[in-house]
Amino acid sequence: MSPDLPAPPIAFEPLPYEARLDARDKAQIDLAVIHCTELPDLAMARRFGEEVLYEGSQTGNCGHFYIDRDGSIHQYVRLERIAHHVRGHNPRAIGIELVNRGRYPDWLAAHHQAMDQPYTPAQVDALIALLRWLSEEVPSLRHIAGHEDLDTTEVPATDDPDVMVRRKLDPGPRFPWQQVLDAIALKRIP
Template sequence: MSPDLPSPDRPDLPIAYEPLPYEVRLDLRERAQIDLVVIHCTELPDLAMARRFGEEVLYEGSQTGNCGHFYIDRDGSVHQYASIDRIAHHVRGHNARAIGVELVNRGRYPDWLAAHHQAMDQPYTDAQVDALVALLRWLSLEVPSLRQIAGHEDLDTTTVPATDDPDVLVPRKRDPGPRFPWQQVLDAITLHRVP
C-alpha cells in the first residue's frame, strides 16, 4: 500500500511519502534492531526550510545529509522523508537503532547557539501533538521491537561555546525543548521515555 494513503491500521493518519534525493544511499537496517523513537524539533521556521536543510549533502563519502524519517508540520500533516528501513542521520550515536521524528518548530532559530537566544518559546500545536500520538501508535504496530522514546536533548547532552560569547557554554541540542508536552504524549502511548 502506498505510504501516502490511509491503511486499516492508521485510518486517520495519511503520510505523504516524499523521499529525500539521497534516501537510497542511506544504509539499510533490519527492523528488529529498531527500539527507539527520537523526538526532535526542526528549529526552523517552516517545513519548506526543513526540507531544504534535509536535502543538503553533508557527508562526502555517502553523499547523504542530516534528516529525520518523519516530519510533522504545524497543521498536523505528516511527511516521510526516509524509509524506516534506512538509517537516517538525526542523533549522534543512536541512528542505527532509532526512528527520527521532527516537529516543525522554530526553536532557537536563527541564533541556535547564541547565549542570549536559548529560549524555546513557540508552543507545539494541538494538531502536531495529535498527529505525533497517532504516528507513534502506528509505529508501535509497524515496528514491534520499539520500546523507548527520547528527546534529542536526552541523548545529545554536549555543550559548546556560545557563538556570541565563547566563555559561555550552551547545549548543542535542546529539542524538543521545554514546550513539548511530554506527559500528554506518554499518557497516550506504550513507549517508555529513556531515563
C-alpha cells in the same frame, strides 16, 4: 491498541539521497527520538534535509518523519534506512521532527537559548497517531526520548566563546511530554 491499526495519512516524499542511506532491518529499531526542526517552516526543513553534508556517502542530516504545524505527516526516509538525526543512536532509532522555530536563527548564541514556541494541538495529535501506528508497524519499538535526552554536548556560544551552551535542546520545554506518554505504550529513556 487495536491490531492492524491503520497508518495515519503520511505523504511519502523521499529525500534525493534516501537510497544512499545505510540499510537496516526494522527489528533493530527500538527507539523513537523526538526533535524539533529549529527552523521556521517545513520548506526550510526540507532544504536543510536535502543538503549533502557527508561527502563519502553523499548524504545529510535528516529525520524519518516531519510533522508540520497543521498536523500533516511527511516521511522523508523509509524505516529500513538509517537517517542521520541523533549522534550515537541512529541505527536503532526513528527520527521524528516537529516543525518549530526553536532557537532559530541564533541556535548557539548565549543570549538566544529560550525555546518558547508552543507545539500545535494538530502536531501533538498527529505525533500520537504516528507513534501508535509505529508501535504496531515496528514491534521492537519500546522506547522514546527527546534529542536533548541523548545529546547533552555543550559547545562555546557563538556570541560569547566563554559561555557554554547545549548543542541540542529539542524538543524543548514546550513539548507536552506527559500528554504524549499518557497516550502511547512507549517508555521514555531517563
